[in-house]
Amino acid sequence: MSRARSEREAGGMSVIEVSELRKSYGGRTVVDGVSFAVEEGEIFGILGPNGAGKTTTVECVEGLRVPDAGRVRVAGLDPVADHGKLALVLGAQLQESRLQAKLTVREALELYAACYPNPADWRPLAERLGLSGRLDTRFARLSGGQKQRLFIALALVGRPGIVVLDELTTGLDPHARRTTWELIEDVRDSGVTVLLVTHFMEEAQRLCDRIAVIDQGRVAALDTPAGLVGRSAGATVISFTPSAPLDESRLAALPGVASIAWKDGRVTLAGTDGTVDAVITLLARGHITAHQLRVSDATLNDAFLDLTGADR
Numbered sequence: 253m254s255r256a257r258s259e260r261e262a263g264g265m266s267v268i269e270v271s272e273l274r275k276s277y278g279g280r281t282v283v284d285g286v287s288f289a290v291e292e293g294e295i296f297g298i299l300g301p302n303g304a305g306k307t308t309t310v311e312c313v314e315g316l317r318v319p320d321a322g323r324v325r326v327a328g329l330d331p332v333a334d335h336g337k338l339a340l341v342l343g344a345q346l347q348e349s350r351l352q353a354k355l356t357v358r359e360a361l362e363l364y365a366a367c368y369p370n371p372a373d374w375r376p377l378a379e380r381l382g383l384s385g386r387l388d389t390r391f392a393r394l395s396g397g398q399k400q401r402l403f404i405a406l407a408l409v410g411r412p413g414i415v416v417l418d419e420l421t422t423g424l425d426p427h428a429r430r431t432t433w434e435l436i437e438d439v440r441d442s443g444v445t446v447l448l449v450t451h452f453m454e455e456a457q458r459l460c461d462r463i464a465v466i467d468q469g470r471v472a473a474l475d476t477p478a479g480l481v482g483r484s485a486g487a488t489v490i491s492f493t494p495s496a497p498l499d500e501s502r503l504a505a506l507p508g509v510a511s512i513a514w515k516d517g518r519v520t521l522a523g524t525d526g527t528v529d530a531v532i533t534l535l536a537r538g539h540i541t542a543h544q545l546r547v548s549d550a551t552l553n554d555a556f557l558d559l560t561g562a563d564r
């Protein structure tokens with residue numbers, strides 16, 4: 253376990269503090285009192301539906317947007333007032349428009365490395381991100397995935413203590429995504445704090461120590477991935493095709509049942525471990541066989557849909 257992680261588990265210090273953050277565009281409030289604290293050495297995820305206010309929130313952390321109200325501190329700095337100092341401690345994934353089309357990959361890495369007092373050797377970083385064969389390619393000629401990997405390299409080359417990654421692996425193929433996850437885990441294990449905006453549940457579940465689910469500009473939940481899954485209305489999902497008619501009211505009366513859905517003679521219940529036991533007992537008493545019985549745990553995706561009402 254890294255030093256930073258064990259410190260965190262012992263109640264480490266917050267390196268990013270966001271308190272009652274508010275931001276409106278043209279009179280429309282898109283960030284409405286967001287608060288969270290990111291502790292040193294953790295990967296903190298921000299998850300939410302499109303337009304929830306995630307990018308606006310992290311851009312306030314990066315000092316790219318000025319909050320209307322609330323307080324943001326990054327390594328004790330005010331991101332707007334102390335922007336110059338912040339640039340030395342915070343690495344951020346660039347937006348595409350911010351890099352000169354004619355720069356080669358090598359030039360971009362050298363240029364960014366030269367901006368920091370103690371940069372990483374960019375060659376192993378480029379190698380790790382699969383860019384070694386593209387060092388002389390101009391930015392404009394890179395594929396979407398290669399640009400994305402270059403942005404990740406540029407965010408890390410200054411050896412920042414804090415990294416903000418917005419849509420880290422969007423546009424990457426499954427292999428590159430996995431490699432990038434391993435790189436981010438190594439970065440975290442070296443003590444770096446990572447703030448990660450993502451749409452990928454698998455990414456959030458694998459990488460994040462804690463996640464803030466943001467919906468309509470507010471924090472809907474803040475917990476570990478396992479904690480969020482545990483909050484899902486039905487943490488266990490049971491489905492089967494009964495061999496004889498089954499009265500829905502008897503299923504609904506079982507302990508812990510959160511929902512029941514029928515399709516083509518097959519029933520799917522969301523509930524708890526206790527629901528599984530009760531279903532088996534009910535079926536046994538009625539001498540009913542459960543054909544193609546499947547029992548699975550709810551996923552972060554289920555929790556996300558419950559929390560954000562994203563199916564509304």
Ligand SMILES: Nc1ncnc2c1ncn2[C@@H]1O[C@H](COP(=O)(O)OP(=O)(O)OP(=O)(O)O)[C@@H](O)[C@H]1O
Binds near residue numbers: 309
């Ligand atoms: N500069 C701007 N001017 C006006 N409205 C904006 C501006 N930037 C963002 N918005 C609006 O604010 C809302 C929140 O946007 P934001 O990009 O923060 O959401 P998000 O959660 O990151 O969304 P996504 O997942 O789609 O990237 C959206 O409705 C967006 O259209």
